[in-house]
Amino acid sequence: MIRPIATLALAAALLTGCGGSDAPGARNANPGAPEAAAPAAIPAVLSTRSAKQLFGTEARASSQASRPYGSYAKGCAAGNVQLPETGPTWQAMRLSRNRNWGQPVMIDFLEDLSRVAARQPGWNGLYIGDISQPKGGPMLTGHASHQIGLDADVWMRPTDRLNLSASERESISSVSLRRANGAYTNDNWSRAHHEIMKAAASDPRVARIFVFPGAKVRMCNEETGNRDWLRKIRPWYGHHYHFHVRLACPPGASGCVDQAPPPPGDGCADAQAWVNNILNPPPPDPNAPPPKPKRELTLADLPAQCTSVLSAR
């Protein structure tokens, strides 16, 4: 049953890109959740534009109570806060994208994790990639997820300098840790990567971490202590220049839709199966249905609260 799962996952990855999910569409529906006040109808002028055009051009967060609305790949974020561009143990990268915004729990988490990273040899903290747009929502370029202020990309590049200029943060690249298409790690891998991802996955705020399969297998093989944290490390396509942290919906955030938890166990056999599929790709399934063309999300596809988030100042 492993190959069909991986094949399905591949189809999903092609559709969703970075950090989609490892159980696409499988979420804990929350049908009984009370809804916050929302406009009864979407203004006509908004309904004709795609949601990514509307959210992708918002420069500032809404001054509302902080709330994630909807799911990681179909939602928005009220009251996001901005990760300071530079802190004692982090720098936000690619500032021109204006994606260093997240829910307060995410900003707190990243600052905490950067302090852990700063204790690793050769590391002074973390370089933080995309979190969310000021109001979350779909993006004009890149990610399918990162919409509710609870996803963040953390660079694999060892964070030595914390005095990078704005232009350096545009031009410097992260480093790739993969070899053989993600089946194995390369010489850029260090124990610090293991320790940082372990700390992230051990944090109760974290629901999942996406990283390339070879990294998970290496951590599985080298972990000699408690293995519970490995359950949250999920093999995924890409994710060799950064790892992707997904937080759970914060307590009480009733409009936020969690993803189903990862299957029980450390997931190491599944990660090894991904590696085996990379090394020996199964033949394409002649009966596989063609991938459905992806329709642009509109405001009507998002939770009703997103219309107020968009219009709030």
Ligand SMILES: [Zn+2]
């Ligand atoms: Zn991501």
